[in-house]
Amino acid sequence: MKAYDTLMLALVFIPLGTALIAVMLPPTRRRWAVLLGGLAWPCVLVPLSLAIAREQTLTLVFGGWSPPLGIGWRLDALGLVVLWVHALVGIAALPGAWQRFEPEKPESGPFWSLWLILATGVNLATLAADLFNLYVALELTTLAAVALIATDDGIAALSAAMRYLLLAVLGSLMYVLGVGLVYAQTGSLAMHQPGVVELNNVALVLMLTGLMVKAAIFPLHVWLPHAYSNAPGPVAAIMSAVVGKVALVALWRIWFETAVDPPMLLANLLGLIGAGAIVYGAVAAYLQPRLKMVIAYSSISQFGFLLLLLPLACQQAFQGAGFHLLAHGLAKASMFLAAANIVTVLGSDSIRHLPGLDKRMPLEAFTLALAGITLIGLPPSGGFTGKWMLLSAAWEVQGWFWMVLIVLSGLMSAAYIFRILALTCFHPARRAVHHLHARPPKITSFAALLLALLAVVIGLYPHPVLDLLGSGVPGAGP
């Protein structure tokens, strides 16, 4: 057990430690801290995965003080999946971030510290075993994310960061209020032991609403499009892959593991909200004049899927939702990384400039196509696997509305994906693009492509992930 404790500690303290070091070191030495921070903690995931496969959950309690006064950590299968997405996207985004914010430059210090603090926050949020630690972790993540968006330094980015901050704090407020009510009612803050007394519905709704703001669920999503589309590419990639997801995973946990028998009406209501997100995001994505906005609204649409877990609660739904989280995280991050390269070369991501892209930047065009396949859910991609599991779950619980919704969502995603693909590959380039900005290094293109490829490949070999998820179903599974 001791060995695993160290590994779990490493998940949080490596990025935290290197974040502090990165800002203290002279610029010339900074790169070592960054590399250590970015690449060392993912290595820990391999032994942890083996441990989870064997034991299903790992726990760690600090200092021997039991909760709620002490701090406890818990890693289960779902958390492991989130960590893997984080690790893979973090590594893939590293070359792009490195190219734009070279560690040698004095002004890059803050960026890398923030990057690593974000990583700390995400990992901490995944490991948190009680409601308040979750709050702290989410705040850490939010602050780091806001600051990272602001590193772009343009008016649009700063404005977007500000809006995100205000809304996120509002969300936190609601969440903490809920936490307070929970404590008042049950005297405990533990997440994974359903309270002795039934969780107050008011508290539940408050917490869920707060988390939904952070996860940008329609209609509380207003901060996301501007934030994602104006952030630097690698930042947008990380945010779309994990930052929204940890809030959503927290929502799942609270629903399934903390609340005792939440009302089905609420579950259906939340499912309907998810449906609204899917439709709204897809329609809005189709209408956008900027590539990064299309991708951002696509995220809003896909997040809606993850809410469908609530009304469909069963093992297959859990596996499907978890798999969807993985596949979507990889695909969306790859799209943002590709879009970042496109902006580097063309100077703007307006769709007017997209025609002819397949000639000038074939790798990026192919990445967008591959990622699009996963988002639409065409077989044999990872997106299809997630959708199929959710479909089976819907069939199991005789939820015809959900079945129809999931099936139609593929069509809606196809609309905006094919619009982009048609513009990129098949519209004749209407005019020569006069300014050719810098060429991004090839490795960034390949990193994006690899992520998209991975999203498709996991659809061919889904068993390891599915088995892992299947063994760790939270509370409400059969």
Added chain:
Amino acid sequence: MIAPWTTQILPPAVVLVSTLAAIVIFVAGEQRQRLRIWVNLAAAMLKLVLVVWIGLEVLAGEEFLFRFELLPGLELILHADALSILFASLSAVLWLVTTVYAIAYLEHSPNRARFFGFFSLCVSATMGIAMAGNLLTLFIFYELLTLTTWPLVVHNGTPEALAAGRSYLRYTLTGGVVLLTALAWLYGLAGNAVFTPGGFLAPLAGEHGAELRLIFILLIAGFGVKAGLVPLHGWLPKAMVAPAPVSALLHAVAVVKAGAFGIIRTVEDVYGLDLVAQLGMRLPLIAVACWTIIIGSLLALREHHLKRRLAYSTVSQVSYIVLGIAVGGLLATSGGMVHLVHQGLMKITLFFCAGIFGLLLGVSKIDQLDGLGRRMPWVSGAFTAAALGMIGLPPLVGFISKWYLASGALAAGMPLVLAVLITSALLNAAYFLPLIRRLWLNPPGTLAEAPIEIGRLPRLALMFSAVATAALVVVLGVLAAHPLSPLNWVVKIAQGYAP
């Protein structure tokens, strides 16, 4: 015989040959023309060899099976039964010929790497459909076919091409969604089941009859989009804006036949014709096929644009296949299935010729065909042979299919179907004979544009393709009694379904 592991590896190998070719073509880039030509031809020939090999083994009774588990309870299955070989060999042969044609046709076109890359992927998808061993695999490759044919439809990049592409996607993706629903439902009811001659759903008919009926309708609708059943055929005439090799491929081999193939598999290997009749779906299916045949021909009569007339003719003709399957019995089933091959050959010839007329002489409308018989005798001859085959003139292949269909209709006691067949033959004559007359008997008119000059080798290649397929139209008809003819192959298949 052959080693056991070979029986596992050959089906996916057949599918993957053209995928590898596509990868090479994409990576090699636009400039490496020689390499591309070699890769295309080599891959097409290799695929044909593999298919023939498998075909001979299947004839000798060998079984081919490849299983791959995608999800718990969901398997990807590739197998090679006689029906697979029928479709696969048609595809392989016609791919080879179309490759030759396309290389010559696109001699001066831009974006050839992209074209041939997706072209090859399209064939991979078609092979996957042919060799699918269960509905899931069929569905997966069916959707891949949509994905890989769309870039070909919009290849020219003109506003019409893009609009046609959008329409194509709307139809085919909606069809795909319908199929997915049916598939998920069916899997919920019956679990993961492989194609079984005579179907595997009969045991469920007692309790779940209504559900099975609904699923059947969904499946037919989903496949019917690509097969061009009226009123799901709207994308087909619009897709004629694509380059001629694409129209030839889409209409003779890939998309429409894939839809028809899906219907065959559904009726024969998932439900079984007896169950279809028991559920009361046989007559509606026959009705749908009949009205598609008639309406398709009527719409063809109204068209003055050559390729669009051929498109509506395809809509009409592919439903012969559905009709034959639905009527059932040895004769009708044989007639329907063999028409898969025969119609493919005839239609591809017609499109090849239309493409040559269009490329070299700028011909796009019917009235521009006047007197071309003298200018381009070989091509016009090929066109004529194919057109006569479509009308049903003996001893061409078209006659063979229609004869079997008609006999089958009589044997099943359906004189109305016979009436439809006769009407259709008359309508076919009505819209094809004028074309033949214009070619040979009308004095040459002035051409809309000046003829395009292309090199001697490409010109020969184009003509060779058209004449070769036309020759097959004649030869396979004359030699229909030969043991290795498609007809006899099909009779064997049909005997498995309708003893």
Added chain:
Amino acid sequence: MSSAIFVLVAAAIFGLGVHGLLVSAHIMRKLLALNLMLSALFLLLIVVPATIEGRPDPVPQALVLTGIVIAVSTTAFALALMVRLFRKQGHATIHPDIDPDLLGRRHDRHQPEADNEQAP
């Protein structure tokens, strides 16, 4: 009985904060409103949980302390962001909280520079 008045006061302050947040255009006002809401929240957190055996329950106090620390650092950061935004655009307001992007064009008109030049 006495805790009821604290709850009422907290609710009132919270309401003021919400109003301020939604109505004000100036960022500084929004931040002040947020801080009001936070204060109300902390008041609630102290008051609502029951006491254990007559002694004050340490857990809510720990929660509130943590919350105050987070609130302070967040506010400091928000102020820095606001100053930066002010320096860039000359005023410290952000667009009203409706979503203009569904209509596409409106967004473009407000931020033309985002369309032409953008860092990746």
